[in-house]
Amino acid sequence: MTATPGLGAPQSIAIASPDLLRSVFRQHAAGVAVITAQGGSGPVGFTATSLTSVSAEPPLVSFGISTGASSWPAISGTTYVGVHILGEHQRELAATFARSGADRFGAPTVWREGPEGVPLLDGVLAWLVCRVVARVPAGDHRIVLAEVVLGDPAGPGRPLLYHQGRFNGLRD
Template sequence: MQDQELIDEYRRVLGLFPTGVVVVSGLSDGTPVGLTVQSFMALSLRPPMILLSVDRKSTSWPLIAATGKLAVNVMAADQGDVALTFAKSGTDKFAGIPWTPAPHTGVPLIEGCQAWIEGEVACTYDGGDHVIITVDVLTLHAGPDAQPLVFFRSAFRQLDQPSLVAG
């Protein structure tokens, strides 16, 4: 396979794996900053840790990394517009976005999210064109029961089927 063919097939195949959508937020000299991420997962229960993967081209990530303090805001199904806002570069992403300060670090917790996790960067690793970040969880909270925002086949989706319980 040629390089571009491999990249195209990679995107198509991995696009078949649905993921949740989160906005990673932090503060830079007291100003709220953030970016949309779909590479997010649980890493460890003891100690509680999560893992993120962020594109090296991100202009927001270095601002958050400089403090090492962040929040992961899990987007609810009705927050596609919020996720799109934070996916853009060069704008005031928090303009018109209500938020409250996290209990330990003061980083922005976006209102209306399905859940949030407050943490501190533990380690970063090379991940090709991305940076892999492990995060120590300080505190977390689930908001009102809501459907998640899901990324599937390069688009935001919503779950609309009753859940199945694994045996």
């Protein structure tokens, strides 16, 4: 095998698999968001690193969610979701919303009911309330497209990142 100029020497090549995908994306630093919604028996939410700005006109975002996630039943039927961009001071909040079986909205999580009944988390860098416009099948996940209705970009702090399976802050 010959190395491609600029790419370095090949180290290990693997056949496509879920493990390969996870390993490659551990190298990709991603911003951390929490998606919330009002479910039939109360608020639901989950940590997402798949948040993407899709379109400016109209303002659209997307995120992925597993159809096996505990939040999926609520997300599958809700009209509105909350999107929260977490700060580096919110590692524990990110971990709580990522942990299966956690009481995500119990203490110490601070939240309030926002517009359209969407649970809004306090202390985040920024938040949006969005109207779901599509749920697109994608393997064992759904890609949710949502139109921004309103939000607040003015929270203090620096963004939280997810890299190598850990929540991290930015380094200067």
